[in-house]
Amino acid sequence: MPPGGETPPFGPSGENKAMTAPIPLWEFVDVSKAYPGVLANDRVCIKLLAGSIHGLLGENGCGKSTLIKTLSGVQQPDSGQILFNGQPVVISDPQAARQLGIATVFQEFSIVPTLSVGENIFLGNMPRSRFGVIDWKKVHADSAAVLAELEVDIPTEAITGSLSVGEQQLVEIAKAVAMDARMIILDEPTAALGEDEIERLHGLLRKMRDRGVAILYVSHRLDEVERIVDEVTILRNGRVVRASGETKINVSEIVSAMVGEDIAEHYPKERNATQEVVFEARGLATNAGVTDVSFTLHRGEVLGLGGVLGSGRTEIARALFGTDDLTAGEVRLNGRKVKFRAETDAIRAGLALVPENRKFDGLFFNFRASGNITAASLGGLARFGVLDLKAEEKGTRDLIRDLEISSQAEEKTVNFLSGGNQQKIVIARWLFSDAQVLILDEPTQGIDIGAKIAVYKLINKLTRAGKSIILISSDHDELLAMSDRIAIVQHGAIKRTVNAAELSHDDLVRASADPIDHNHRHPEEALA
Amino acid sequence: MRRVFDTQLIGPFAAMVIVALIVALTTDRFLNPGNLSNLSLQVSIVALIAIGSTIVIFAAGIDLSSGSMVALLTMILAQMLKFMDLPLALAIPLILIIGASLGLLLGLITAYGRIPSFITTLAALIAFRGLALTFNNGSPIFSLDPALEPIFYGKLIGIPLPFFYLVFFYGLAAFTMNFTKLGREIYAVGGNPAAAVLTGINVRKVQATTFVIAGFMTAVGAVLMAARLNSGSPNYGQTLELQAIAAAVVGGASLAGGRGNILATLMGAMTIVIVQNGLNLNAAPSSVQNIVLGVIILLAVGIDMWRAEISALMARIFRRTPKAQTASEKKAA
Ligand SMILES: Nc1ncnc2c1ncn2[C@@H]1O[C@H](COP(=O)(O)OP(=O)(O)OP(=O)(O)O)[C@@H](O)[C@H]1O
Ligand SMILES: [Mg+2]
Numbered sequence: 001m002p003p004g005g006e007t008p009p010f011g012p013s014g015e016n017k018a019m020t021a022p023i024p025l026w027e028f029v030d031v032s033k034a035y036p037g038v039l040a041n042d043r044v045c046i047k048l049l050a051g052s053i054h055g056l057l058g059e060n061g062c063g064k065s066t067l068i069k070t071l072s073g074v075q076q077p078d079s080g081q082i083l084f085n086g087q088p089v090v091i092s093d094p095q096a097a098r099q100l101g102i103a104t105v106f107q108e109f110s111i112v113p114t115l116s117v118g119e120n121i122f123l124g125n126m127p128r129s130r131f132g133v134i135d136w137k138k139v140h141a142d143s144a145a146v147l148a149e150l151e152v153d154i155p156t157e158a159i160t161g162s163l164s165v166g167e168q169q170l171v172e173i174a175k176a177v178a179m180d181a182r183m184i185i186l187d188e189p190t191a192a193l194g195e196d197e198i199e200r201l202h203g204l205l206r207k208m209r210d211r212g213v214a215i216l217y218v219s220h221r222l223d224e225v226e227r228i229v230d231e232v233t234i235l236r237n238g239r240v241v242r243a244s245g246e247t248k249i250n251v252s253e254i255v256s257a258m259v260g261e262d263i264a265e266h267y268p269k270e271r272n273a274t275q276e277v278v279f280e281a282r283g284l285a286t287n288a289g290v291t292d293v294s295f296t297l298h299r300g301e302v303l304g305l306g307g308v309l310g311s312g313r314t315e316i317a318r319a320l321f322g323t324d325d326l327t328a329g330e331v332r333l334n335g336r337k338v339k340f341r342a343e344t345d346a347i348r349a350g351l352a353l354v355p356e357n358r359k360f361d362g363l364f365f366n367f368r369a370s371g372n373i374t375a376a377s378l379g380g381l382a383r384f385g386v387l388d389l390k391a392e393e394k395g396t397r398d399l400i401r402d403l404e405i406s407s408q409a410e411e412k413t414v415n416f417l418s419g420g421n422q423q424k425i426v427i428a429r430w431l432f433s434d435a436q437v438l439i440l441d442e443p444t445q446g447i448d449i450g451a452k453i454a455v456y457k458l459i460n461k462l463t464r465a466g467k468s469i470i471l472i473s474s475d476h477d478e479l480l481a482m483s484d485r486i487a488i489v490q491h492g493a494i495k496r497t498v499n500a501a502e503l504s505h506d507d508l509v510r511a512s513a514d515p516i517d518h519n520h521r522h523p524e525e526a527l528a
Numbered sequence: 529m530r531r532v533f534d535t536q537l538i539g540p541f542a543a544m545v546i547v548a549l550i551v552a553l554t555t556d557r558f559l560n561p562g563n564l565s566n567l568s569l570q571v572s573i574v575a576l577i578a579i580g581s582t583i584v585i586f587a588a589g590i591d592l593s594s595g596s597m598v599a600l601l602t603m604i605l606a607q608m609l610k611f612m613d614l615p616l617a618l619a620i621p622l623i624l625i626i627g628a629s630l631g632l633l634l635g636l637i638t639a640y641g642r643i644p645s646f647i648t649t650l651a652a653l654i655a656f657r658g659l660a661l662t663f664n665n666g667s668p669i670f671s672l673d674p675a676l677e678p679i680f681y682g683k684l685i686g687i688p689l690p691f692f693y694l695v696f697f698y699g700l701a702a703f704t705m706n707f708t709k710l711g712r713e714i715y716a717v718g719g720n721p722a723a724a725v726l727t728g729i730n731v732r733k734v735q736a737t738t739f740v741i742a743g744f745m746t747a748v749g750a751v752l753m754a755a756r757l758n759s760g761s762p763n764y765g766q767t768l769e770l771q772a773i774a775a776a777v778v779g780g781a782s783l784a785g786g787r788g789n790i791l792a793t794l795m796g797a798m799t800i801v802i803v804q805n806g807l808n809l810n811a812a813p814s815s816v817q818n819i820v821l822g823v824i825i826l827l828a829v830g831i832d833m834w835r836a837e838i839s840a841l842m843a844r845i846f847r848r849t850p851k852a853q854t855a856s857e858k859k860a861a
Contacts (some may be wrong), residue, residue, distance in 0.1 A: 387707055
């Protein structure tokens with residue numbers, strides 16, 4: 001018998017219980033889902049109530065996205081029941097989920113980069129006029145209305161692929177909001193967002209909750225979880241280790257339930273900066289939005305780039321890395337002037353970039369962990385063009401252990417790994433290479449607490465070894481704690497550089513906020 | 529990567545064995561030593577060319593030009609031997625160089641001119657055959673050189689020479705793909721070109737290189753083709769490019785790039801040739817052969833695309849009983 005089917009004589013929620021507690025909008029009863037070699041969800045029970053924001057937490061690979069894919073009809077459970085208003089249902093495919101009022105923001109983006117923002121928001125249910133023709137006016141007006149509700153200023157005609165990752169994420173969210181769903185699922189919606197956007201998203205979610213929408217919320221940023229969710233369910237190794245219903249939400253308690261142990265120090269910062277200047281930028285500008293960037297980077301130093309979403313930090317990274325051509329300024333490495341015509345030049349000179357968008361720019365989904373980790377170091381591994389596979393094997397195994405990457409990564413191609421494990425592998429690539437200057441663009445985006453601390457420790461290890469780091473992070477606490485100095489970026493320019501120790505969280509928020517025009521998207525015009 | 533003989537070989541190998549069994553059961557001549565040795569001769573040309581086609585596919589490209597290039601190269605070889613009186617020892621290396629150079633040209637246009645390889649090589653498919661017709665007023669050239677035929681028909685310790693070519697070139701290709709920097713870079717470019725750029729791989733150079741390899745292997749195939757018939761003709765090699773691509777696909781290479789095992793292509797080529805042989809032995813007309821080839825390609829890609837569904841189906845069939853138990857246990861509790 002397939003799960004679901006006809007209404008059973010006795011619902012698992014039981015008659016007497018139903019008297020006291022409201023019937024959940026959605027309920028999972030003993031839902032299991034196995035992938036080859038892993039039981040990703042093991043008899044999971046969860047109740048999602050209308051008018052409640054439900055946090056789903058746990059380490060990378062614990063099965064959060066698996067649960068979400070099941071509820072969104074992307075896959076079928078192996079066993080167990082899904083109840084909708086107390087009645088068993090089968091969610092046969094994503095279309096069925098949508099008809100049941102479920103809207104999902106998946107961890108891996110599902111927008112079409114070549115389409116406009118408006119088209120993406122209404123993809124699959126375009127408003128049509130009387131003759132069955134797409135009503136473009138309505139598409140753009142309605143999507144503009146949704147974006148306005150999110151208080152974001154993105155033109156609805158813009159091609160989605162040309163937006164920053166954060167803006168694309170907002171479009172994803174807008175798409176779910178536009179469906180006017182009764183159940184909204186958000187799998188790490190804030191991974192690429194800055195504090196401002198997160199605040200606005202939370203405001204919107206609270207509004208929707210008050211309207212009676214059920215919300216399932218996944219995030220690895222626990223400070224944010226503490227602020228927004230009404231109840232939490234914690235998974236470990238596919239099982240529920242802490243069910244919802246308990247009252248007070250306490251971060252350190254959540255962490256120990258997630259990881260299975262107490263964590264003493266969230267930011268184990270080591271100061272390894274020296275006086276020796278390794279890398280220097282003077283008056284850089286590009287056509288992609290970098291207007292005036294000057295800084296020095298010392299051996300063993302972590303220089304944080306602070307700024308709001310769209311302030312141009314990713315563009316600075318691209319300019320430094322030779323992706324975008326410089327229209328002004330110069331770059332010096334070890335005192336010598338260098339010119340990078342392409343990424344290859346930068347990498348050869350000893351630079352490395354961990355990109356923000358790991359799915360499109362980072363991973364080789366056809367390789368296992370080892371192939372991904374060594375991809376930037378093939379020259380060093382090869383002798384007369386022949387690879388030293390033993391050295392590759394050993395080096396990558398050590399890194400997989402150090403970074404606590406799932407051991408499955410050794411055997412399976414990385415498309416089978418959870419998002420967090422994938423991110424660790426992208427970082428591991430540059431730890432394996434002998435880069436001297438590393439640009440880390442949102443390196444802890446979407447990875448769990450344990451893994452974040454592992455990344456911080458690796459940053460320490462790198463700086464101890466005399467490497468220098470440019471750190472871009474939307475997590476202000478992380479940026480403040482892990483940087484030696486912080487450069488404040490606005491409109492593609494570095495306004496000033498201060499010691500991280502002299503800056504408080506609020507200072508950073510205030511300093512990076514735009515004093516002229518908050519929502520302006522074109523820095524050149526703003527300065528003109 | 530790393531494992532030359534991995535699980536990717538199981539499917540193509542099973543397909544080959546099954547097809548061979550069917551043919552052996554439906555005909556009485558299949559297992560004749562004469563037929564088997566004929567089979568190895570037949571497979572050699574397409575299998576060698578398929579090495580190049582597969583490597584291009586690994587880098588997410590496609591090479592449609594090889595059939596026409598074979599015709600062109602046999603005509604150039606014929607020209608050299610018959611009318612220019614070049615010695616074989618000079619003409620053959622020259623043909624290999626010309627093949628690689630034509631591949632380089634296509635590779636440069638594709639990689640640096642940013643024209644999709646489908647278009648570049650489709651243009652070449654048409655143009656090369658046209659070029660082949662400009663030699664000798666478009667007529668075939670026969671009786672090239674008595675020393676040419678043994679290259680194809682010769683034997684060493686009783687085994688046909690093409691067998692050794694296959695072992696050599698497939699060995700070399702498997703080594704390159706699994707143990708060298710170039711091989712890894714080809715898989716990386718096919719897997720995710722954007723990521724390859726950001727890891728410092730020279731994507732265009734790698735793409736161009738795959739076409740050089742393809743051109744070279746096509747030239748090897750052309751030499752064997754000329755040797756087999758001791759002639760050159762602008763009509764040689766028709767649909768050979770499709771057979772070579774089919775060999776790659778039946779061998780499990782993903783047309784999206786990045787995935788596949790080069791040795792599986794050999795099995796793919798054998799499967800196709802065995803099917804053709806079976807149809808020949810059963811006196812099927814060539815129209816039927818083409819239809820069957822089309823169906824095989826569809827099946828091979830289909831099995832690849834439906835892999836998840838097939839394994840889910842298997843799982844459902846085999847797990848039916850325990851699942852029912854859990855459900856009833858639950859209700860009892
Ligand atoms: N398509 C798949 N095939 C095989 N295994 C998979 C697949 N998707 C996920 N897995 C495995 O299932 C387990 C749960 O993965 P899931 O994506 O649900 O984790 P997660 O909790 O969302 O993690 P993260 O916080 O990193 O996003 C992991 O061990 C993962 O490797
Ligand atoms: Mg996930």
